[in-house]
Each structure stands twice: as C-alpha cells, then as structure tokens.
Amino acid sequence: MKHKSIILGTGPAGLTAAVYLARANMEPLVIEGPEPGGQLTLTTEVENFPGFPDGIMGPELMDNMKKQAERFGATFKRGWVTDVEVESRPFKLQVDGLGELETETLIISTGASAKLLGIPGEKENMGKGVSTCATCDGFFFRGKKVVIIGGGDSAMEEATFLTKFANEVQVIHRRDELRASKIMQERAKGNDKVTWALNKTPVEMVSDGMKITGVKVKDNESGEEELIETDGIFVAIGHNPNTEFLKGKLDMDDKGYILVDPGTTNTNIPGVFACGDVQDQKYRQAITAAGTGCMAAMDSERFLEGEATVDWSQNLS
Template sequence: MYKSVILGTGPAGLTAAVYLARADMEPLVIEGPEPGGQLTLTTEVENFPGFPDGIMGPELMDNMKKQAERFGAVFKRGWVTDVQVDQRPFTLQVDGIGEIQTKSLIISTGASAKLLGIPGEKENIGKGVSTCATCDGFFFRGKKVVIIGGGDSAMEEATFLTKFASEVQVIHRRNELRASKIMQLRAQENDKVTWALNKTPVEMVSDGMKISGIKVKDNETGKEEVIDTDGIFVAIGHNPNTDFLKGKLDMDEKGYLLVEPGTTNTNIPGVFACGDVQDQKYRQAITAAGTGCMAAMDSERFLEGEAAVDWSQNLS
C-alpha cells in the first residue's frame, strides 16, 4: 500500500516525485518503456530556467530523477496494463511488478508526437529531426528547414520558425491544407514560407551525422526528388498516452485527460493529472514541471484532508 503512485518520469512526474518525497510521502514512481519522456530524445535544452549554457535533455532528466531519489522517491520499471479507480484504495496492474495499491494516483504519462514512420526518421531525432519548433527552432538560425503537416499546429510552427530560419518550406501530402483560414493566411503572407503541396515524404536523408535533405514523391506524377534542408520538423499531431484509462477517467475527444480548471483534479477524487497528458496547448518542459508541482500539492492536501476526517471520526 502506497500513499501515492506516480505514472511517468517526464518533467511533470519527476517534479511531482520531488515534492511528494520532500513531504515524506514516499511516492512510488512507475517508469514506462521510455524513462525521462520526450526530453530524452532532445539533444540540448536551452529554455529550461537555471541553465544559462543549456543542458542535454537526458542529463536534465537524470538530474531530476536523482533529486527525487535523494528525498526518498522509489522508482520501479514496469508497464501499467490496468487501473481500477472506482473504489479506494486504487489498484494498478503493472507488468514486471504485479498488483499495486495506492491511496492517491498522479498520472503524468505524457503525449507522444506522431511520426511519419519513414526511413531515416527515428534515428535522426535530435540530429536535425524534431517534433517541437519552440524547443529546437533556435538551433536553426539562418538555416533552411522544412515542416511536415497541414494543420493549425504546422502553420503555427512554420510561422514561428521564420523567426530563426532563412527559409521554411511546408510539405503536405494534399493540395489543400487542413489548417483554419486565419492560420493559413498568416503562413501564406510570410515571405520566408514556401510550399511543397501534394507531395508525400518518402525518406529522410542524412550524411550519418545530421540531416541533409528529405525525399518526397509527387502524388500526381509519381516522380521523386530530394529537397535539401538543414532541419525537418514533423508537425502532424500528438497522441496522449491514455489508452489504458479509457472509460475510467474523463477525457476529451482526442484522449487528453480533463482536469478541473486551476487544479490537477480529474473527475475521480484522489486521481490527478499533470504534464502533456492534460495539456495539448503548451507542451513545454517547464509548464509540465509546473503542473507536476501542482499535482503533488493537490495530492498531499487530498490525503491530509482524508486523514483529518479519519481523526475526527475516531474522536467521535
């Protein structure tokens, strides 16, 4: 029986672990198949406060884990297959660990960026391939980049990248964009944005050290060509990691967990959500860490409130 269990070890989960451990809550943190979350796929992080010279993503996550361990957080590797939240204590089935019971639960399983699934993509993440323009755009100052996607996120990131890149070429597999008219207009009116529509990405080209181009196929002619580029940004959306929670917690049509505004409370008392699993707008390490702090404090106050109720009942 644990006072609190945290699912996920990105910035949100690890921050929650630090706060709960410092409060002598002895949290158990379940690490999934990708400990550290998306930041472990990032090379240098320059926008996390406190690191004027930047820090490598994996190092930042490792430091946060060590900080949580220092205060008493316990880490175990496993894959949560089922969660029972209709009665307390909550019960979790975890491959590699077994059954776990907890008085409170913090879900920080994050959201995974959708990838194209083409050759050269995964192995070049952090070597010129990125899924976050606001995270990595700075590294492409004066460079030529491409962004893949046709929705609002792609248009927003394309416009953002023009602050740094000399040229931003939008590649989309259809002739028409899915983005709202206003987002399309903003991108179309920017002189730095060029277009490669009705073209399907086939392969990401690398010299072994970094990206040098992307091979695309013209959907009308079938002809393939390589577009030279210094960076490739994939902006085709994210999937919140909540499949194991469907039908158990309230979520939106995309699968993001719904929380009470201004808190991390889900619709189940004692279950809290933080980080990208409930945030499809900002998706930054620092905002995730902030909600991790909130979740820990919400969890602690929830348990303290229950303890006070139990004590008053004993007195009566």
C-alpha cells in the same frame, strides 16, 4: 503493499511531482514506462529550461531530476500499467512485472507522444536535425533552411514561428489542400519566408551520418521522387496522449487528453490527478509540465490531509 501515492510517468511532470512528494515524506512510488524521461530524452540540448545558462542535454536534465527525487526518498520501478481500477480507494493498478499495486492517490503523468511519419531516417536522426517541437529547437536553425511536414493548425503555427530564425521554411503536405483553419493558412501564406511543397509525400529523411541534409518526397500526381535539401525537419502532424489504458476510467476530451478542473490537476475521480502533456495540448513545454507536476503533488498531499476544497460533486463531463 499499499502506497500513499503512485506516479505514472517520468517526464518533467512526473519527476517534479516525485521531488515534491518525497520532500513531504510521502514516499512516492514512480512507475517508469518503456521510455524513462519522456520526450526530453529525444532532445539534444535544452536551452530554455530556467537555471541552465549554458543549456543542458535533455537526458542529463531528466537524470538529474530523477536523482533529486531519489535523494528525498522516491522509489522508481520499471513496469507497464495494463489496467487501473479507480472506482474506490485504495486504487488498484495492474503492472506487468510488478503485479497488483494499491495506492491512496494516483498521479498520471504519462505524457503525449508526437505522431511520427514512420519513414526511413526519421527516428535515427531525432535530435540530429529532426524535431517534433519548433518552440524547443527552432533557435538552433538560425539563418538555415528548414522544412515543416504537416498541414494542420499546429504545422502553420510552427512554420510561422520558425520564420523568426530560419531564412526559409518550406511546408510539405501530402494533400493539395491544407487542413489548417483559414486564418492560420493566411498567416503562413502571407509570410515571405514560407514556401510550399503540396501534394507531395515524404518517403525518406536523408543525412550525411552526422546531421540531416534533406528529405526525399514523392509527387502524388506524377509519382516522381525528388530530394528537397534542408538543414532541419520539423514533423508537425499532431500528438497522441498516452491514455489508452485509462479509457472509460476518467473523463477525457475527444482526443484522449485527461480533463482537469481549471487551475488544478484534479480529475473527475477524487484522489486521481493528472499533470504534464497528458492534460495539456496547448503549451507542451518541459517547464509547464514541471509546474503542473508540482501542482499535482500539492493537490495529492492536501487531498490526503483532508484539506481538499474541491466540490467533487461537480464532475467534469
């Protein structure tokens, strides 16, 4: 069966695109991956999404978005996309469990996954004191002691941001030198609330069964282990866009983020659009992802109506 539009991914971007396309009678098919709802399903309470003055649980917010899209006629199917053919329309998708699908337009909202350390206590305490987003969760640690794990620009930025809330922010890095740019290092080092635990490798995140209480680290010189007590752990070692299956198909940057025309969600392939964290490595917020999901839906609809005004000869490179 050929579809007018297929959406890959069910985070805030994909679900918002589904709502808009469904309301436009486009009957979109949404392919859910192995983690429906995206990164927000790993978040407990969301307090910065407009319209919820008392906050809302991340999984509940995603479930509400899905129900809203279904109400207007969006269809959801579980599957894993293994290959995409975008050389000509209709585009062809190979999906485990669903076979071959055809679509006139394709919206990619597969998101980005935070890199994790892979140590004991990390995944099971996600949302219970372990976070990958200081902007999302920093508020919950007002007056507390937290640690940041990482040594790059994002770690320094998040460490500085967390000093607005926490009494102490300790940076743990496995090397004795930071990878962050000089200006970002100076900004963090100039903050009295930031302390340092360098040349130490995290080996375990410790909890009392309800919340995080500390992180166990190994000194890389002596080999000795110690427990750093903390109320929260922020892992800031980067993100990986979920675009492995698209390599060689679309224009991407050196990190694998899909390139789009500024101010649009247009990729270098006419009829293929990208929204959410898969093309945004700067903001990475639910509300910005939702905004680009709306844009992708409108770009897709106008493309099918022949109203696209993009000069497609100016491909990104």
